[in-house]
Amino acid sequence: MDAAACLDRTLDLVTQRVGDPAPLVFARLFAEAPDLQALFCNDASGAVRGEMFLRALECLQDAAGARQFGAGLVAAEHLRHQGYGVDATQFQRFFTLVVEVFRTALGPDWTAETDQAWARALRQVAAQPGTA
Numbered sequence: 001m002d003a004a005a006c007l008d009r010t011l012d013l014v015t016q017r018v019g020d021p022a023p024l025v026f027a028r029l030f031a032e033a034p035d036l037q038a039l040f041c042n043d044a045s046g047a048v049r050g051e052m053f054l055r056a057l058e059c060l061q062d063a064a065g066a067r068q069f070g071a072g073l074v075a076a077e078h079l080r081h082q083g084y085g086v087d088a089t090q091f092q093r094f095f096t097l098v099v100e101v102f103r104t105a106l107g108p109d110w111t112a113e114t115d116q117a118w119a120r121a122l123r124q125v126a127a128q129p130g131t132a
């Protein structure tokens with residue numbers, strides 16, 4: 001299985017196990033950095049958080065596969081997020097949190113191949129200009 005297919009398989013399994021993983025990602029983010037919660041005060045419906053999660057996921061998927069738009073998207077969002085007061089470490093951490101939530105959801109079904117595919121995607125995203 002190639003890396004992109006491996007990521008797709010993870011997503012299928014995660015959805016089967018926990019449904020929409022976005023709330024778990026944000027719960028983890030706010031548990032480790034409670035001050036960040038205030039940044040989402042205008043997002044009562046959760047629509048912005050949902051969109052943010054999907055975009056971050058797309059960046060990881062693109063990094064693992066076609067590498068068509070992810071670098072540009074990451075750079076643009078990184079710049080925009082500096083305006084929200086989100087620093088580079090916090091921005092990058094979100095990608096890692098997404099993968100950590102998936103790993104927890106899969107438990108023993110998180111294989112070495114899966115781990116490698118996501119680790120590579122994370123490295124790729126971290127190596128993109130503007131994220132250092």
Ligand code: HEM
Pocket residue numbers: 029036039040041042043047048049051052053055056059073074077081084086090091092093094095
């Ligand atoms: C801990 C890290 C991050 C924090 C604290 C953060 C914070 C925010 C905030 C405050 C907003 C605007 C909320 C609003 O308009 O009410 C936002 C929107 C957004 N964020 Fe993040 N962000 C983080 C990481 C990321 C990452 C890694 C991506 C990847 C692409 C991303 C993509 C987006 C997108 C696409 C939106 C706009 C969603 C929309 O308006 O529909 N964010 N983020």
